[in-house]
Amino acid sequence: MKSLPYFCRGEVIRGFGRGSKELGIPTANFPDSVVDNLPADISTGIYYGWASLSNGDVYKMVMSIGWNPYYKNTKKSMETHVIHTFKEDFYGEILSVVMVGYIRPERSYDSLDALVTAINDDIEEAKVKLDHPEHLKFKEDNFFTSGPSLSSAPPSTTSTVSQTIMNGH
Ligand SMILES: Cc1cc2nc3c(=O)[nH]c(=O)nc-3n(C[C@H](O)[C@H](O)[C@H](O)COP(=O)(O)O)c2cc1C
Numbered sequence: 572m573k574s575l576p577y578f579c580r581g582e583v584i585r586g587f588g589r590g591s592k593e594l595g596i597p598t599a600n601f602p603d604s605v606v607d608n609l610p611a612d613i614s615t616g617i618y619y620g621w622a623s624l625s626n627g628d629v630y631k632m633v634m635s636i637g638w639n640p641y642y643k644n645t646k647k648s649m650e651t652h653v654i655h656t657f658k659e660d661f662y663g664e665i666l667s668v669v670m671v672g673y674i675r676p677e678r679s680y681d682s683l684d685a686l687v688t689a690i691n692d693d694i695e696e697a698k699v700k701l702d703h704p705e706h707l708k709f710k711e712d713n714f715f716t717s718g719p720s721l722s723s724a725p726p727s728t729t730s731t732v733s734q735t736i737m738n739g740h
Contacts, residue, residue: 572673574610576620578714580667581605583624586650589642591660593683596690598635598650599666606649609636613670615647615677619697620670620706622653623715630655632668633690633697640679641686654694667715671706 583599590598615637622632631654638644651668674693680686700706 572612572614574612575671575673576709577610577613577670578668578712579605579608580665583662583664583666585662586648587642587644590650590652594687594690596652596687597657597660598652599661601649601651601666606636606647609649617674617677617693618670619672619674619693619700620668621701621710621712621715622651622666622668624653624661624664624666628655629710629715631698631701633674633693634668634670635677637677640677641683652690652694654698669709669712669714671709672700 579601581601581604584602586598586600590596613636616635618634618636620632620634621629623629632651633654634649634651636647636649638647639650651666653666674696678689680689701710
């Protein structure tokens, strides 16, 4: 995928809340403006990379992009699971991510257990892959230290431009 690594950031919005409650794997959802800006060659599926909130620590992450076939969502989403235990949820905060690699396509599963097992396998795969030097270097990228605050976020009409700037930062 020529668009990887892909940098983006946006406010954390509420999803259906199933990640925490049903799966035990909380995910942070991005707004439509971020989802709609994805380059055409970033297909739906599961990705891994780095994530940070409000310019704090940078953590490993896994992300699901698509329609969650197990739940048959009608709206495309980008859901990030930050591989860290947080004391509180972070709705409304700015989440910055860089996607560096692709794991697999989204699938439907016969049971919730099978979906949870698949996601936990993704997490383990991401943890190992992100320790490789070619991926580890993005943890230190200045994208994570030079982020704009929400108040300086560009209006949506210029978001395509800002996206381009982010990737060429
Ligand atoms: C690493 C990862 C892999 C996922 N893989 C799938 C998948 O293969 N199929 C699927 O239907 N949903 C998949 N999901 C999405 C979950 O179903 C979704 O996060 C959950 O429904 C919570 O959504 P919500 O935040 O909107 O409540 C995945 C999520 C993550 C974080």
